[in-house]
Amino acid sequence: MKILYLNGPNLNLLGQREPKVYGRATLGDIETKVRERAAVIGIEIEFRQTNLEGELVSWIQQARGVFEVIVLNAAAYTHTSVALRDAISAVAIPTIEIHLSNVHAREEFRHKSLIAPVCCGQIAGFGPNSYILALEAAVNINATSQSPQ
Numbered sequence: 001m002k003i004l005y006l007n008g009p010n011l012n013l014l015g016q017r018e019p020k021v022y023g024r025a026t027l028g029d030i031e032t033k034v035r036e037r038a039a040v041i042g043i044e045i046e047f048r049q050t051n052l053e054g055e056l057v058s059w060i061q062q063a064r065g066v067f068e069v070i071v072l073n074a075a076a077y078t079h080t081s082v083a084l085r086d087a088i089s090a091v092a093i094p095t096i097e098i099h100l101s102n103v104h105a106r107e108e109f110r111h112k113s114l115i116a117p118v119c120c121g122q123i124a125g126f127g128p129n130s131y132i133l134a135l136e137a138a139v140n141i142n143a144t145s146q147s148p149q
Contacts, residue, residue: 001042003138004067005034005131006059007049008075014100030128037132041139053077053084060087060095069138070095071131078103078113089118094141096134099124 007027010017015026031047038045046067050056056077063070070093077084078097088095097115102125116122120141123130 001069001139001142002044002046002067003038003069003071003135004059004063005031005045005047005071005073005134006056007047007073008053008056008077009051011073011075012049012051025128030131033128034131034135037135041135043135043139045135053081056081057083057087060084060091060093063093064091067093068142069093071098071134071138072096072115072119073098073100073130074115078115081114085115085118088115094138095119096137096141097122097124098130098134100127100130101125 011027015024015029027049034045034047048059056074060070070088072084072088072095074081074084074097078099095115095118097113097119099122103113104124113122121137123133123137126133
């Protein structure tokens with residue numbers, strides 16, 4: 001099984017940016033933890049980060065036939081990007097929306113996710129563990145989709 005982790009704008013600044021909200025772990029630290037857990041359960045993962053909305057859209061489109069699940073921390077694009085929503089819907093790859101912080105306990109504009117309706121689910125508020133929880137959810141989604149009905 002292959003899982004694609006996509007990370008949006010400003011996540012390259014984790015560890016420096018608003019540590020009271022996002023913590024001190026860097027994206028590299030998080031990736032290391034996810035890779036360690038993925039190795040234990042025999043899952044192949046790929047991590048990518050960009051500040052560019054169009055690049056995220058392209059990566060989602062290119063994932064078809066290559067990855068079984070996408071884990072997406074779209075960051076600010078979660079609340080603004082119809083393009084990401086349309087790409088997720090178009091490729092029909094199970095996608096899990098994740099956030100480090102609890103977006104529902106923050107500013108009002110963060111409460112609305114444009115991508116949530118086309119995602120399998122949302123994991124938010126568990127800091128770096130949101131990424132590990134998404135790995136576990138991805139394994140379960142994949143197992144369920146491959147089980148005889």
